[in-house]
Amino acid sequence: MKAGVVVFPGSNCDRDMAVALRNAGADVQMIWHKDADLPQGLDLVAIPGGFSFGDYLRCGAIAAQSPICRAVVGHAERGGFVLGVCNGFQVLTETGILPGALLRNNNLKYICRTVELKVATADSAFTQDYKVGDSLQVPIAHHDGNYFADADTVARLEGEDRVAFTYGDNPNGSVDDIAGVLSANRRVLGMMPHPERASEAAHGGTDGAAMFRGLVGQFAAA
């Protein structure tokens, strides 16, 4: 699998994402935010965590206007795979690739903690190595992870089985405990928790590794 990790000036989980993808067997290259085009032949674009443009204005809002994001939108429209984690999820909602928005945590504080995630669907390249209802331990680290969408959108996401993960014990006020959502074609996943921080034994947990394994494995098989 050929994967690209987008680097904004304030990305700080870009290396972590690249390491997790490489450990799963992907061929990874870094992509600078000022580039207007993606490298040829990418299967996956990953948008990592961090503070893309300092989280000024709104988390992900400035990044969504960057040259590379126009290319990412095109990639998604052509049916390419996109993974957005934490700030990456915020960027994906700001570009409109995924519905909804990430509001400030309901306790108004930054939260860094390992939380329980429940797998809500196994029907995606990202979650195919899990079973619905699996309980995972995955760290979160964000100030603005409170997922919000209007009632119709939430009903549609749930009706179309597009909620990928929910929180066991909702840490941030997200509507219907939603921690991650899929696009209509199930090839774009945005999630607040950090699977790349739970992908090696040294992290104290490897529950996130199956996501990278499943995703990369899909291309190895093809």
Place this chain on the structure above:
Amino acid sequence: MQEPAITPDLIASHGLSPDEYDRILDIIGREPTFTELGIFSAMWNEHCSYKSSKKWLRTLPTQGPQVICGPGENAGIVDIGDGQCVVFKMESHNHPSYIEPYQGAATGVGGILRDVFTMGARPIAAMNSLSFGEPDHPKTRQLVHGVVEGVGGYGNCFGVPTVGGEVRFHPAYNGNCLVNAFAAGLADTDKIFYSAASGIGMPVVYLGAKTGRDGVGGATMASAEFDDTIEEKRPTVQVGDPFTEKRLMEATLELMATGAVISIQDMGAAGLACSAVEMGDKGGLGVKLNLEDVPQREHNMTAYEMMLSESQERMLMVLKPELEAEARAVFEKWDLDFAIIGETIAEDRFLVMHNNVVKADLPLATLSGSAPEYDRPWVETPAATPLADVPQIDAIDGLRALLASPNYASKQWVFEQYDSQVMADTIRTPGLGAGIVRVHGTDKLLAFTSDVTPRYVKANPEMGGAQAVAEAYRNLTSVGATPLATTDNMNFGNPEKPEIMGQFVGAIKGIGAACIALDMPIVSGNVSLYNETDGTGILPTPTIGAVGLIKHADDLIAGTVRDGHVALLVGETHGHLGQSALLAEVFHREDGDAPHVDLAAEKRNGDFIRANRALIDVCTDLSDGGLALAAFELAEAGNVGVILDDGATPHCFGEDQARYLIACSFDKAEALMVAAGQFHVPIAAVGRFTGQDVRIGHSQAPLSELAEIYRTGFHTAIG
């Protein structure tokens, strides 16, 4: 613009004494310009010149085969093998944090991160030692919220994991909180950058954010006591921009890789003045600056303001001129300013021009090297009053009281506001002993701790100073690490008072002796004096930050207790209750002496732990709160009950030093007892981990009940 005349009032408002002003006249042989007066004030204040502390800092041990760079540069550097080194320092941002908690704390973190990456190291870990007034003091809650959010706001965005730290409360900090920020970075030993300029006619380049009027006079403010005019000092606090700092770090490391950097220095306290003089002085060169070329954020800035601004996220560099284009391209890539603002010159001269007008023309080496140095009078701290009788207390009641206190309750409320896992190399998050990160791409681990027990230091500065180092040594040892070196952040009151100076001198003696005995040389540090408000000083607080190395991940001790584990106590227990946590929290007394620190025993017991780590499943050091608190913390972390056989108050809550609590299987416990005999280390089985209750002597409570108190105590008091 008309510059103010040099009057006695102006001199005094610059924090310069009449004697110091006379010295300036001697050096330059004429009245200084306004800008020159500002520069002298910036260079000679306590914060920058260490004029009261230098004499004593020189006595500290700073050498060792592991030391690559000791104090005097931006940070200390220690070898960790395989051509790699760890670069670290701790620094205070006390005064600004009290005035403006969020920005004060944030820029404290920013400053220390800059110190680390200026030397070519990518920051890989941060810690913070925070001291606040009593929890119900009207200012405390606001300070805690602001400081914690500021620390998190900066470090989280920058992208460095915060893996440790301390938070304490005591009425002595009501008028002066302490914010001590630690950062460590990783570099290759052959790619370290220093500040000494070299070469004549080399361009002096300004990097990073633009210069504004924020922080003008900050270092001078931080060198004075507080009084009721404190609100007026808010404009001296800088405003942080962690997003710019992150870009500055990436750009600086990228720039260093191009080979274009001759020398580099961050602009910290006293800004451009201090960094330019330091680079020139260390290289034996003069520096000429053209201030009109300084990137400016505000209009009509004067030379005085530009020299003294403490605007954040800025660096000064001496550039190899032939690589200017490459260097400029790196900064353009990261959208940061890159401006040639001067050059190195052969004469010993600090020449500051602004629009072709000479604003300052000073002998550079003298300016830097002639800062006053004081041998302040000091008096030995009187021997502590003997400990009055301590009543016996039900051990569970005593434990409950400690757990409910924000001093000993879980600090998760604080630590969860810090990103402890960014970089995906964190092995142990903050909360229990040392924080640990993996050296990326290797099997090596680095452990970090920050320690001091200010009550001890007040009662007995020398013993308290030694104890801070010993506790750091034990915290590193408890995870299986070999302590490498130390950074000291000395926070004290007004050094012009002989009793305060006596505390400082005593603490330095104790720290020095302990660093020698435990082979943890001081490689960097910072002194913060004048932590007083309306004449009342803080508890003497020499914070010790220390770094340890675990050569192979297999040598890490980081298990959790399991049902059936034996509880072994290493070290001698006499039941020392003087200045103990129990005394302070339960009986509201702070009497008696600090516990005695036997450095030979510390070394021996630490070596014993490291030599036998294969037999040790879980280990923690015993510090304030004694055996009962340590056993509870292990039980809570493992969600297994604990039984301690002896419920006597001195046994449970005594704070004798050189002790560890170990949990391991019965078989390993037997082997450890044998090994302890060979090491001549006292060891005793004191109980076991089992069930779901905490039982101490004849008293007991469900672990879940105590854990609830422990987990909510901090939030209840402060949240």
